[in-house]
Amino acid sequence: MRFSRRKVLISGSLLSLGAALGFGRASSAAEGSFPFELTDEEWKARLSPAAYQVLRHEDTERPFTSxxxxxxxxxxxxxxxxDQALFSxxxxxxxxxxxxxxxxxxxxxxxxxxxxxxxxxxVEVHCSNCGGHQGHVFEDGPPPTGLRYCINGVALRFEPAA
Structure with a gap:
């Protein structure tokens, strides 16, 4: 499946509208307990406002901004x-x-x-260590898996190889 910039921008606008109207998920971060847990106040102090909204409240950053x-x-x-390693x-x-x-x-x-x-x-994707929302996985990716883990950039930190 190919995505045009127009389709992506329209779907990004719909995501923002849905979130503004309260059609997002009711829970905050993935359900359950995780090895790494903080209080809501500790998460707010640790993360940027955008990362907090994505990781803890399943928000979606605008496309092409990361x-x-x-x-x-x-x-x-x-x-x-x-800081758990997620993707190579x-x-x-x-x-x-x-x-x-x-x-x-x-x-x-x-x-x-x-x-x-x-x-x-x-299918929502979250960090197995802290439960932070990363994005979603779709079945339109390249071989060998055929999967596309579509991840919010603000939910990630990149560490270059030594």
Whole structure:
């Protein structure tokens, strides 16, 4: 499936409208307990306002706004909330959607849950260590997995290879 810039911008606008109207998920971050937990006040102090909204309240950053979308160096992408390594740069690809995209993750680093917001069912992706929302996974990625982990750049921190 190919995405045009127009389709991505329209869907980004719909996501923003849905969030503004309160059609997002009711819970904050992935359900359950995680090895790395903080209070809401501690999360607010630790994260930028945008990262807090994405990681703790399942917000979505606007497409084509993250510098990590264009990051092409060798290295590892970490969770911006707890610093767990999530994605290796050799699994990153340009999906044309405006968000950093990967075809696989570091084993054990990601959890998933069903997301029924915005009148559709999607698979939400979260950090397995802190439960922070990363984005969603779709079945329109490249071989060998055929998956596209569509991740919010503000939910990540990039560490270049030594």
């Amino acid at each position: 510098p990590l979308n264009d990051e092409k160096h060798a290295g590892v992408f970490h969770c911006a909330g707890c 740069s050799d699994k990153k690809f340009d999906s044309g959607t405006g968000w950093p995209s990967f075809w696989d993750f570091i084993p054990g680093a990601i959890g998933t849950s069903e997301d029924n917001s915005l009148w559709m069912t999607r």
